[in-house]
Amino acid sequence: MRKLIIILLFFLMAIGVSAQQANGTYSFLRTTNSARVAALGGLPLPVCDDDIQLSTFNPAAIGEGMNNKLGLSYVDYYTDINFATLQYARTFEKVGSFAATVQYHNYGHFDEASESGIVTGDFSCSDFSVNIGWGRTLTPNWKIGAALKYAGIQYESYSAGALGVDVAGMYLTNNGWILSLNARNIGTQLFNNINSDHDPLPFSLDFGASRKLEHLPVTVMLWYDDIQHWNKLMMTPVYIEQHTDPVTGTVTMESSVARFVRNMACHLVVGGELALGKNIVLRSAFNYGQRYAMNVPQARTTVGFSAGLAVKVKMFEISYARSRDNINVSPNYLTITMDLNKF
Numbered sequence: 460m461r462k463l464i465i466i467l468l469f470f471l472m473a474i475g476v477s478a479q480q481a482n483g484t485y486s487f488l489r490t491t492n493s494a495r496v497a498a499l500g501g502l503p504l505p506v507c508d509d510d511i512q513l514s515t516f517n518p519a520a521i522g523e524g525m526n527n528k529l530g531l532s533y534v535d536y537y538t539d540i541n542f543a544t545l546q547y548a549r550t551f552e553k554v555g556s557f558a559a560t561v562q563y564h565n566y567g568h569f570d571e572a573s574e575s576g577i578v579t580g581d582f583s584c585s586d587f588s589v590n591i592g593w594g595r596t597l598t599p600n601w602k603i604g605a606a607l608k609y610a611g612i613q614y615e616s617y618s619a620g621a622l623g624v625d626v627a628g629m630y631l632t633n634n635g636w637i638l639s640l641n642a643r644n645i646g647t648q649l650f651n652n653i654n655s656d657h658d659p660l661p662f663s664l665d666f667g668a669s670r671k672l673e674h675l676p677v678t679v680m681l682w683y684d685d686i687q688h689w690n691k692l693m694m695t696p697v698y699i700e701q702h703t704d705p706v707t708g709t710v711t712m713e714s715s716v717a718r719f720v721r722n723m724a725c726h727l728v729v730g731g732e733l734a735l736g737k738n739i740v741l742r743s744a745f746n747y748g749q750r751y752a753m754n755v756p757q758a759r760t761t762v763g764f765s766a767g768l769a770v771k772v773k774m775f776e777i778s779y780a781r782s783r784d785n786i787n788v789s790p791n792y793l794t795i796t797m798d799l800n801k802f
Contacts, residue, residue, distance in 0.1 A: 484651070484658035485610050485621055487564055487586045488644050491516065492532040492544035494792035498767030498780035500728040500744035502682045505639035505667035507602065507629065511546050511796055512778070514558035514592050517641055518604030519627035521558050521594025526550040532794040537787075539567035544794075555595035562588045571615070582615040592625070602629040608646075610660070612653070619651040623660050639667045662687065676734035683726050684748070691725035691748060692718060725751050730765075738771040742780070753785040760786050767792070774801035 491501050493512040503517035509524025512532075530546035542565070548558040564586040571580045592606035606625040612618060623646030630638045644660040651658060664686040671678045685691070703710050713721070730744025743766040750763025760783065767780025780792040 484612065484619060484653070485644070485648075485660050488588060488608070488610055488623070489661050489663065490542075490564075492534050492542045492562055492792070492794075493530075494532065494767055494778035494780040494794035495742065495769065497782045497790070497792045498742035498744065498765050498778075499680060499730040499732070500682060500746050500765060501782065502665055502684055502728055503627065503639060503641040503643070503667060505629070505637045505669040505680060505682075506678070507631065507637055510776075511548050511558065512794055514546060514548060514594075515544075515560045515562070515590055515606075516625075516643070517627050517629075517639060518558075518592040518594050518606040518625055519602045519629040519639060519641070521548065521556045521592050521604050522596060522602070523550045523556055525556060525558060527799045528796060529799055530794060530796040532792065534793075535791040537790070539565075541565055555593050558590075558592040558594070560588075560590040560592070562590070584614045585612075587611050587613075600631050600633075602631070603627065604629075608644075614653065617653040619648065619653050619658070621648045621658075621660055622646050635673075636668060636670045641665045641667075678732045680730045680732075680744075682728040682730075684728065685726060690722060691751075692722055693752070721751070724748075740769040742767045742769070749784065755786050758786055762786060774798045 491497050493515065495510065495512045496504060496516055504513050504520070506513060507520055507522070509522060511525050511528040511530040513520035514525065525548035528548050530544070532544035534542035536542060542563065544560065544562045546558060546560045548556060550556040566584040568581045568583050570578050571582050572578050588608055588610045590606050590608040592604060594602065594604035596602050604627045608623045608625070610621045610623060612620070623644045625641065625643045626645070627639065627641040632638070642664050644662050646660045648658055663684060665682060665684045666686060667680065667682040669678055669680040725748035728744060728746045728748070730742070733741045735741065743764070746763045746765070754760060754762040762783050762785055765780060765782035767778060769776055769778040774797055776796045778794040778796070781789050782792070783789045
């Protein structure tokens with residue numbers, strides 16, 4: 460009970476010091492480069508199976524089983540925009556397990572021109588983050604983790620940097636459920652010569668639960684994201700058009716019950732994994748909040764859906780995923796993980 464109280468107080472303090480917005484200069488910290496995480500909705504996975512892909516978003520998943528594992532990820536995002544990630548984990552006796560991650564986001568090259576429109580050269584834009592995560596098993600039921608990260612931005616000659624912390628706790632119930640609570644991007648900006656604003660980090664508090672079914676090779680997962688921010692409904696032009704009377708021109712608002720249900724749905728993500736034998740895993744998820752924010756009602760799309768698969772070959776695991784983020788972009792995610800102990 461004492462461990463539970465300490466963990467809850469830790470998360471309450473995290474909420475109190477992090478009244479921060481989700482979008483802004485450092486919003487790239489909420490994106491994932493991992494194929495498995497992308498296929499399952501892009502949130503911290505409430506899973507404990509020694510997959511090094513989990514370490515960056517959920518430090519509580521870091522454990523001894525990740526020792527000497529390496530992960531390489533590549534994301535073909537859109538046109539010449541691409542992301543890359545390198546992960547490595549190591550366990551030290553009596554101290555715990557550590558996982559280091561380097562993420563790089565390249566947004567391509569742009570023409571540099573004078574005020575009169577004469578091209579004088581080109582420049583590049585990129586984001587990057589360096590993450591050191593730590594995880595430890597307290598009891599057979601309790602796992603905790605934390606991560607220190609540095610986020611950097613380089614747009615032509617302009618740059619910014621910030622320091623952040625993630626904290627996470629995981630509880631494994633006796634009947635097979637795994638419950639995970641994650642506070643991400645607690646921190647502050649260190650410097651910024653892009654603008655005069657003090658841009659916050661995209662803090663979020665997320666809860667996830669998963670359970671592997673007893674008689675089927677299926678693991679079901681459910682998330683509630685952005686606990687600290689209830690209202691996700693927006694008066695967008697699309698919403699106004701859908702609720703405008705074509706005769707009178709008046710905007711009809713949804714009932715309070717309908718708004719509550721829709722708002723709740725915007726926080727929920729559902730997903731799951733299906734194991735086909737020992738070497739193939741299928742994955743899929745649906746994020747209603749992503750669909751609500753980015754979908755166009757007039758177009759029949761799969762915005763909000765993501766899917767992927769993993770294939771194990773000896774000491775390698777190759778994961779692939781596609782995530783429909785909006786009506787134009789469906790990034791391709793590729794991750795290769797390897798257990799260096801088996802070489």
